[in-house]
Amino acid sequence: MNDHPDATDATDETYASSTHDVTAEAAAIRRFWGGLGLPGLIDVHTHFMPERVLRKVWAYFDAQGSLTGGTAWPITYRHQEEERRAVLELFGVRAFTAMLYPHKPGMACWLNGWAAEFAARTPGCLHTATLYPEPGVEEYVREAVEAGARVFKAHVQVGAYDPADELLRPAWGLLAEAGVPVVIHCGSGPAPGKHTGPDPIARVLARHPGLRLIVAHLGMPEYEEFLDLAERHPELRLDTTMAFTDFSEGFMPFPARALPRLAALGDRVLLGSDFPNIPYPYLHQLQALERLDLGADWLRAVCHDNAARLFGL
Ligand SMILES: [Zn+2]
Numbered sequence: 001m002n003d004h005p006d007a008t009d010a011t012d013e014t015y016a017s018s019t020h021d022v023t024a025e026a027a028a029i030r031r032f033w034g035g036l037g038l039p040g041l042i043d044v045h046t047h048f049m050p051e052r053v054l055r056k057v058w059a060y061f062d063a064q065g066s067l068t069g070g071t072a073w074p075i076t077y078r079h080q081e082e083e084r085r086a087v088l089e090l091f092g093v094r095a096f097t098a099m100l101y102p103h104k105p106g107m108a109c110w111l112n113g114w115a116a117e118f119a120a121r122t123p124g125c126l127h128t129a130t131l132y133p134e135p136g137v138e139e140y141v142r143e144a145v146e147a148g149a150r151v152f153k154a155h156v157q158v159g160a161y162d163p164a165d166e167l168l169r170p171a172w173g174l175l176a177e178a179g180v181p182v183v184i185h186c187g188s189g190p191a192p193g194k195h196t197g198p199d200p201i202a203r204v205l206a207r208h209p210g211l212r213l214i215v216a217h218l219g220m221p222e223y224e225e226f227l228d229l230a231e232r233h234p235e236l237r238l239d240t241t242m243a244f245t246d247f248s249e250g251f252m253p254f255p256a257r258a259l260p261r262l263a264a265l266g267d268r269v270l271l272g273s274d275f276p277n278i279p280y281p282y283l284h285q286l287q288a289l290e291r292l293d294l295g296a297d298w299l300r301a302v303c304h305d306n307a308a309r310l311f312g313l
């Protein structure tokens with residue numbers, strides 16, 4: 001169900017079904033978390049958004065534009081919304097987000113309305129909201145929190161704004177006080193933006209040390225700079241989205257010397273995947289974590305327990 005008028009004109013081509021066998025993949029994924037003794041996975045970085053917005057995102061990846069660094073990016077789970085949700089259930093992802101984000105003013109409020117409705121009709125979805133530096137942001141962020149938003153998403157590269165923008169200050173303050181985590185794409189991968197990198201985030205955290213930022217993609221490619229920040233700020237967390245995969249290691253490798261620091265921060269690293277917009281099977285993200293060889297305790301914490309604790313699940 002989708003009540004946005006633009007959502008009805010999707011063509012079959014938009015949802016060109018992949019030949020990828022999700023049933024076989026699901027069995028392997030269930031063996032992965034079952035073998036760790038977990039009740040399932042919690043994924044803090046999955047994308048669900050209004051159909052017309054998602055189709056624009058897919059078109060962007062199809063065009064192999066600057067955001068992808070010109071790299072081919074075939075989307076593995078190019079399905080209708082209901083099917084994408086069912087795939088997560090098949091994989092045993094017991095909680096997930098609906099990451100969505102505006103690229104211009106006047107859009108966040110509409111996205112938040114859609115996301116509230118999506119969360120209400122979608123078991124397992126952590127009610128997600130977003131924000132943008134614009135007049136009124138404090139009000140709609142407050143409304144979203146009061147309506148039950150559990151997590152926010154901010155995209156510094158796509159939004160092309162400074163996260164330390166004065167307009168965002170009251171919103172960050174409100175989210176810090178409410179203890180609501182914010183997944184923030186602020187690293188300069190796969191392509192840098194005017195305000196990406198650790199410095200603007202350091203300025204935000206200097207003002208709001210209690211703000212629960214979750215640095216998406218482990219801060220790729222500024223992995224070590226964001227580890228520095230995490231070591232200084234006990235509420236800063238990192239999500240694994242796309243990190244350590246063959247795809248990312250090919251052009252933004254995680255430095256092996258930083259692995260002990262990643263191990264030490266094991267209680268603040270959270271599984272994220274970027275499902276459905278990934279150019280490889282979901283299972284590969286899990287195998288990429290497993291092959292780091294940081295141990296079963298680290299995997300249990302990252303793939304489930306850290307997020308369960310953060311969101312009270
Ligand atoms: Zn993402």
